[in-house]
Amino acid sequence: xxxxxxxxxxxxxxxxxxxxxxxxxxxxxxxxxxxxxxxxxxxxxxxxxxxxxxxxxxxxxxxxxxxxxxxxxxxxxxxxxxxxxxxxxxxxxxx
Ligand SMILES: [Zn+2]
Numbered sequence: 001x002x003x004x005x006x007x008x009x010x011x012x013x014x015x016x017x018x019x020x021x022x023x024x025x026x027x028x029x030x031x032x033x034x035x036x037x038x039x040x041x042x043x044x045x046x047x048x049x050x051x052x053x054x055x056x057x058x059x060x061x062x063x064x065x066x067x068x069x070x071x072x073x074x075x076x077x078x079x080x081x082x083x084x085x086x087x088x089x090x091x092x093x094x095x
Pocket of ligand 1: 047048049050051052080081083084085
């Protein structure tokens, strides 16, 4: 199972966020292809502006672990290497 999530574009964060910046190498920040045997659903996170793949085939538990390891209220922001917009990463699978 695989699904794509378009991230929310935010203005450039200054505090209280974990920001990943990558403007020289145009490749996904995270690639979960190494975990292909795990039978949970996979999610790709796309830039909310241009659709660039920011994180590829990430398992839902991986991303929630990533988010959980942060301080309370902290979110992860990925700068799109292509359009340089800031994408806020969040788990949207809680419904
Ligand atoms: Zn983009």
